[in-house]
Amino acid sequence: MRILSTCLLVAFVLLPLLQAQAVTIPFFSNLPSFTLSVQGDKKLQATLRKELEELRKNSSALESYESPRDIAHYERGNLEKLLRSEGYYDAIVRESVEGREINYQVIPGPRYLIKSLDIIMPADLRAGFPGLPIGVGDPLQADEVLEGVQTITQYLNNNACLLNVDVTYQATVIHQEAAARLEYRVAPSPEVMVGDVQVLGATSVEEDYLRDKLNINPGDCFSRSKLDAAQLRLLRTNLVSNVTSQVSEPYGGIVDINFIVQERNHRTVTLGVGYTSDEGAGVSASWEHRNIFHRGEKLEVSSKVNKVKQSLESKLSIPRFFNDKQRFTGSVGLTGEDVDSYTSRALTLKGLVSRKLSKHRTISAGAELKFSRVDEKVDGAVEGGDPDENYHLLAFPLGFKLNTTDKPLDARRGATTALEVKPYLDLKNNSTSFVKNILQLTAYKTAESARYEPTLALRIKAGAITGAPNLELPADERFYAGGGGSVRGYGYQELGPRLVEIDANGQESLSDAIGGRGLSEVSIEGRFRFSETWGGVLFLDGGNAYENPRPNFSNLFWGAGFGVRYNTSFAPIRFDLAFPLDRRDGVDDHYQVYVSLGQAF
Known part of the structure; x- marks a missing residue:
């Protein structure tokens, strides 16, 4: 049953991306349906249909029409313009209306071809010009003609010192020959x-x-x-x-x-609220100065509080740190965490230098010193039996990130690869050392031409800790799964290894999750935009933590659900309702609710 539910959910997520033709849902659209046929040209028919659907999705002028005949008249004019832009200057478009359905019949006629093409520019500039993307004998298409203007403009910008670059064109249509003369002109301008x-x-x-x-x-x-x-x-x-x-x-x-x-104003104050079933209500606040030392240095003080986690951090970022491509980030943070298996308090000092290798690639290296006190709540979860441990951890994080996404909080295309290798040494106990490795991949693909602009989003995360046994690691450094940023549908850090506990009557039961040295997570989302402000999401999450450091993607707990998005100018506000597909009696709730700013990933 769980596998069937998973397959059905994935099918619902992928279906909009696989559909060749979008379907109008009456709840979201009041426009009449339409049919369109083009005499003798199926390819042109598909192009016109796609453009007409795009027009219906984006044209605010259609909202002022109520009569199907008025809509048909308006759309016929747009179809005629589209045909001319494709080179069909003798096309005939007829429309007919039957009830709430419009039928368009198109007779395209001959396609006009370019008979002659001239470029008028100074001879010394013309000598190195590589040529245009169109030529004699090609169809007179508006996009190709305009691309020719851009080609000439780019060539002049890169190879000349003209004070003004002004490129124009003139297309002279010859109806008797179904042809056209095309001429590009570069306006005279001094080189400076x-x-x-x-x-x-x-x-x-x-x-x-x-x-x-x-x-x-x-x-x-x-x-x-x-x-x-x-x-x-x-x-x-x-x-x-x-x-x-x-x-x-x-x-x-x-x-x-x-x-x-x-x-601009260099200071910003932000306030935020959020809610999850497992962590309860939370608030956040931050103050930022983006020019603290008059050269683009940014100082940020932020705080987040809910019943599970509390944090206060001050962070300073210095751009162009000894190099135009380098940035230094230093931070001081106080954190507190109170979960089922442990309580922790920590002071963290961190310095990190990041360097851009290219537009999309960044590497980083630094040092981190963390003073923490971790109180274990699970009997037997600490070597030696002492549940209270103090740690003085010195770490040297190394990172690499490849990022081609378009937006940080609501990506619609591109991908990321992030790898962090973090060696730790306990200065209080030199025998404790370990290396924490995390790899995360995300990918986004949007079908912008389809109705509701569906986006397929994928996230894969794996982690491994080597160098020390599981119970010798600080509890707040082990891996856990579950929660709004992990596997939705399960409580925060509720997935992972558990110990067998025996009560006074000799009855066995499982403890709370104690964390592990291995982590595996995978998430898939289908995101839809119903309007400029409202959207929806279907999602499937899987994940688990393991005592063994080797990630295992074959033994995952799965959660599924749906959500609503309200898109703001900054980031979407999300509301998710998730259900555990592998619910454990007495451990997992029937559902979880998540409200926050930004997409889940």
Whole structure:
């Protein structure tokens, strides 16, 4: 029964991604259904159908029409525009309405081809031009024509120093021949070099810090695309809210450039609330200063409190730490945790240097010192029988991350690979040393052209601790599974190895989870967008922790459920309801509820 439920849930998650044609659900759409047929061209028919469905999904103008005939008239005009953009200038579109159904009949006619193509630009620039993506004999398609404009513009930006790059085109249609003449023109403009470069308007951010972000220096070849890239880099510092550029009139083949910036408020206060069935209600608060020493250094103080976990942390981030591609992060944190199997209190000092190897790859290395007191609640869970242990752990974390996702809190495409290797040494007891390894993979794929823009999200996590027996490890460093960020449907840290306990009457029972040296987790989600603000989720989670350090994906506990998302400009607010598929009597509840900010992963 559990396997059948799992298969059904996966089928529901994958079905929208596999459908070739989206289906209108009356609850979410009041538009009449439609049929569309194109005489003699099935490929064009599929293209027009896809574009019409996209129009229905995104056009706010359709909301003002109530009559199916008015909708049909509006959509017919759009179909005619689409046909012309594909090169069908003699196409005929007829519509008919029967009740709440619209029928479109399309006679495309001949497709217009390019008869001649000319590029008018200075001869010295034309010499190295590699050519266009279209040519004589190709269909006169709007996308291809515009791509030609972009190709010429990019070539000039990369290979010339023109003060202004202005590329236009003219297409002359010849109806008698079902053909067209296409001509591209580059407007005359002087070639200039960069003179003086200044950043104006900064009040608290040091000007030289911002100037170094420009990557534009006196004597460089002038390029409008370099100006755009420089403005984007300034905005990405998160220190300015607006950037404009001023280019002087040319003098002696030189132009001066001024970047005018408007600083944003560098301080932010945030408050948050959340709720889970296993951890109860929780609150969070943080204060942030993004320019504490006037060169983009960020100081953040944050706190989170619920009945299970409490934390207070201060973190300082320094960009360009001895290198433009390096960042230093130092933090001091106090944490407390009170779970079924242990209670812990800890003070952690940490310093980490991260370096970008490329746009998507980052490595990191650092040192961490953790002073903790861990009180074990499970009899027999500590070597020697003393349930209270003090630890002075020195660690040297090493990390690697590959990240190609588009958004940190609501990714819709891309993937991540994160690996952390963390050797530990107990300074109080030199005989205690171990290495904690964690690997996590995530992937996201969105069918943007399908109705409700379904996203398939996948997460796989594995962990292994080597170097010491399980019960010699601090309880708060062992692996546990279960909870909102792990296996939904089960209580926080309720999955993992358990000891056999014998009561006064000789009856055997299992203890609370004591944690282990191995971890395996897998999650799959189907995410849907019903509107700009509302969405839904179907999910399946599996995971477990093991005494043996080798992860095992064949012995997992499974949970499944659904959720609602309210999309804000910052991140989605999520509400998840999860059910344990491998429910254990007397241990697991019938369901768990999770409310928080951001996707589950």
